[in-house]
Amino acid sequence: MSQINRRQFIQAFAAVSAAPALSFPSIARAGAKAKVVVIGGGYAGATAAKYLKLLDGRIDVTLIEPNALYVSCPLSNEVMVGHRDIGTLTVGYDGLKKRGVNVLHDYVTRVDRARKVVMTKGGKTLPYDALVMAPGVDFHYVGIEGYNESMINDIPHAWKAGAQTLLLKKQLEAMPDGGVFVITVPKGPFRCPPGPYERASLVANYFQHHGKKKSKVIILDANDSHSKKGLFNQAWAKMYGWEKEGLGTNGMIEWVKGAEGGAINKLDAKTKTVSSDFVDVKADVLNIIPPHKAGKIAVAAGLTGETGNNFEQGWCKVVPMTMASAVDPNIYTIGDSCVAGEMSTYGNPNAAFDMPKSAHIAMTQAKVAAAAIVAKVNGLPTPQPYYANTCYSVVGDEYGISVAHLYRVENGTFKYIPAGSGISPVTMPDKSPVPAIYRKLEAEYADGWLRNVMADAFI
Amino acid sequence: MKKAVMYALTAASLCAAHPALAVDNVQGLAMTCNNCHGTGGVSVGLSMPSIAGLSESYLKNIMTEWKTGARASANMTRLIKGYTDDEIAALAQYYSKLPWKPAAQSVSADILAKGKEVTERCETCHGATGGQPDDADTPMLAGQWAKYMELELLKYRDEGFQMTHKKMTRNARKMEEGDVATAAKFHGAHSK
Numbered sequence: 001m002s003q004i005n006r007r008q009f010i011q012a013f014a015a016v017s018a019a020p021a022l023s024f025p026s027i028a029r030a031g032a033k034a035k036v037v038v039i040g041g042g043y044a045g046a047t048a049a050k051y052l053k054l055l056d057g058r059i060d061v062t063l064i065e066p067n068a069l070y071v072s073c074p075l076s077n078e079v080m081v082g083h084r085d086i087g088t089l090t091v092g093y094d095g096l097k098k099r100g101v102n103v104l105h106d107y108v109t110r111v112d113r114a115r116k117v118v119m120t121k122g123g124k125t126l127p128y129d130a131l132v133m134a135p136g137v138d139f140h141y142v143g144i145e146g147y148n149e150s151m152i153n154d155i156p157h158a159w160k161a162g163a164q165t166l167l168l169k170k171q172l173e174a175m176p177d178g179g180v181f182v183i184t185v186p187k188g189p190f191r192c193p194p195g196p197y198e199r200a201s202l203v204a205n206y207f208q209h210h211g212k213k214k215s216k217v218i219i220l221d222a223n224d225s226h227s228k229k230g231l232f233n234q235a236w237a238k239m240y241g242w243e244k245e246g247l248g249t250n251g252m253i254e255w256v257k258g259a260e261g262g263a264i265n266k267l268d269a270k271t272k273t274v275s276s277d278f279v280d281v282k283a284d285v286l287n288i289i290p291p292h293k294a295g296k297i298a299v300a301a302g303l304t305g306e307t308g309n310n311f312e313q314g315w316c317k318v319v320p321m322t323m324a325s326a327v328d329p330n331i332y333t334i335g336d337s338c339v340a341g342e343m344s345t346y347g348n349p350n351a352a353f354d355m356p357k358s359a360h361i362a363m364t365q366a367k368v369a370a371a372a373i374v375a376k377v378n379g380l381p382t383p384q385p386y387y388a389n390t391c392y393s394v395v396g397d398e399y400g401i402s403v404a405h406l407y408r409v410e411n412g413t414f415k416y417i418p419a420g421s422g423i424s425p426v427t428m429p430d431k432s433p434v435p436a437i438y439r440k441l442e443a444e445y446a447d448g449w450l451r452n453v454m455a456d457a458f459i
Numbered sequence: 460m461k462k463a464v465m466y467a468l469t470a471a472s473l474c475a476a477h478p479a480l481a482v483d484n485v486q487g488l489a490m491t492c493n494n495c496h497g498t499g500g501v502s503v504g505l506s507m508p509s510i511a512g513l514s515e516s517y518l519k520n521i522m523t524e525w526k527t528g529a530r531a532s533a534n535m536t537r538l539i540k541g542y543t544d545d546e547i548a549a550l551a552q553y554y555s556k557l558p559w560k561p562a563a564q565s566v567s568a569d570i571l572a573k574g575k576e577v578t579e580r581c582e583t584c585h586g587a588t589g590g591q592p593d594d595a596d597t598p599m600l601a602g603q604w605a606k607y608m609e610l611e612l613l614k615y616r617d618e619g620f621q622m623t624h625k626k627m628t629r630n631a632r633k634m635e636e637g638d639v640a641t642a643a644k645f646h647g648a649h650s651k
Contacts, residue, residue: 051490054498360494363494364490364491364494367487367490367491368487371484371486371487371490383483383484383486383487384483384484384487385484385487386484386487386488386490386491387491388491388494388538390494390495390534390538402533402534404534404537404538406538406541406542417541419540419541420537420538420539420540420541420542421537421538421541422537424533424534435617435619435620437613437614437617437619437620438533438620440613441533441610441613441614442533442534444506444606444610445506445507445533445534447504447505447506448495448502448504448505448506448507448604448606448607449494449495449504449507450504451503451504451505451507452493452494452495452496452497452502452503452504452507453494453495455497455498455503456493456494456497456498459498459503
């Protein structure tokens with residue numbers, strides 16, 4: 001319904017390019033309708049479909065997504081501990097349909113890049129001029145002896161929101177006081193870098209409010225550091241008795257880094273005991289977050305790196321100006337399945353670090369891809385891309401924290417902008433404690449942010 | 460439809476009329492703001508302000524104050540430091556040209572009556588129902604999200620939170636604690 005008139009969008013581009021506004025010969029072939037297929041209806045794919053229609057309503061956009069409803073992963077930890085109803089995180093595709101997107105609930109089985117067609121389980125063959133690949137992540141059920149996909153209904157990961165979230169919630173509710181909730185974190189990159197630590201915080205908060213004060217949360221982390229670490233440690237010390245890293249400390253939350261036994265490699269499913277080379281930990285409720293890789297269809301389409309370092313392996317590499325695949329100029333790889341940039345300044349001691357796998361960055365990637373596709377279809381110069389990320393974690397009552405990231409593209413490469421990035425203040429500039437209002441505001445903003453990203457992507 | 464057309468028109472006319480702003484793609488830049496502030500700057504998140512249709516001067520001032528560190532924010536101070544002055548100016552101009560879309564918020568007659576009483580001190584600058592700001596630096600309140608305005612008032616009332624507008628700080632601190640939410644709801648319910 002509400003769409004940006006194509007000609008006006010073209011004028012917006014033309015006005016900023018060196019060429020006079022109406023000198024583009026492609027405008028003359030305005031009758032031709034480009035076909036764009038979007039694979040995946042999460043934050044990335046939905047945003048791409050919506051903004052394609054918004055920027056050029058004449059483009060024929062088809063979104064292919066197996067599920068009729070999407071459940072937001074952001075803030076799903078609040079559902080797990082009873083702070084939020086899952087309905088507030090659930091959205092359908094009617095909003096996109098109203099904008100003229102063809103929504104096909106089907107499963108893509110093959111991308112034929114030579115013929116530029118996608119094929120579906122339902123037997124459809126859809127040609128495309130441009131393809132947006134946004135399948136999200138898949139789980140890599142390897143590396144933990146004794147663990148496999150068939151166990152997830154007993155040992156839920158809850159790393160894709162929905163039934164798994166509710167299952168983990170039930171297990172948490174049934175856990176006796178004094179029980180141990182164990183969450184295992186895979187080696188990065190994984191979706192939602194602060195997610196495991198937010199989950200640990202909210203579980204501890206839940207214990208405090210639901211007669212389980214003697215219970216513990218143990219985080220067994222394959223990594224040696226983590227997102228927003230200073231902020232999490234501060235919050236845990238303030239609310240959950242955190243003193244220091246390691247097992248056997250007195251806090252309600254214990255964090256064990258990879259180098260000290262956090263990297264698990266074995267599971268005894270009967271006793272819910274996970275083991276690393278250093279420790280065995282028995283859980284009452286066990287939450288294994290499996291290692292990640294790019295969605296199956298991205299791998300099958302040959303868009304993921306096969307060589308190079310481990311960081312790039314298994315993920316889609318992109319062209320920074322457009323989010324086009326580094327291996328196929330007709331395919332745009334966005335969201336959690338891609339690896340964009342090398343954010344070494346982030347301070348992750350493990351390795352080079354890409355843009356975080358967050359809903360927010362997935363959406364800005366989608367908007368860059370949509371604008372690039374519209375420009376290309378209309379024979380216009382590639383617009384300057386902008387990338388930004390915000391990620392809120394609610395970690396206690398009236399207690400929220402966040403991280404922001406800003407990126408630019410200079411000389412065709414991603415540039416991380418430290419001046420526009422950073423975590424919520426840990427202390428004030430004069431080293432005094434941060435007033436409580438900062439944390440309260442961010443807890444409130446988390447909810448406002450969620451409602452806006454859901455609407456900006458799906459409605 | 461009308462909103463979206465305005466959205467695009469603004470981008471076009473803005474760039475054509477102000478090449479000196481030197482921002483290659485203000486529409487692309489603004490699209491990243493939409494994540495938190497809503498498509499086209501119209502927020503559906505209660506704690507997040509709509510920014511479409513606020514005055515250019517207000518938008519530019521507040522972003523500049525965050526950038527220089529004169530004014531605190533729980534989070535915008537971080538992102539905005541990565542933007543150039545030209546980008547801030549272009550964004551302010553871009554969103555100011557989009558239409559103000561009041562958020563529909565119904566409240567009880569009690570809140571309206573009580574709200575009228577407790578917002579008297581707001582009138583000189585913001586207008587009788589927060590809908591007639593007396594100058595370009597004063598933001599529109601009528602139809603802004605009540606939750607967002609309540610949080611803003613808390614910032615003005617908190618001594619640990621650095622805000623720049625002295626008169627606003629003084630007046631916010633004169634309010635009774637119980638009247639803060641009422642005042643915010645009163646203004647929010649007036650869709651101007």
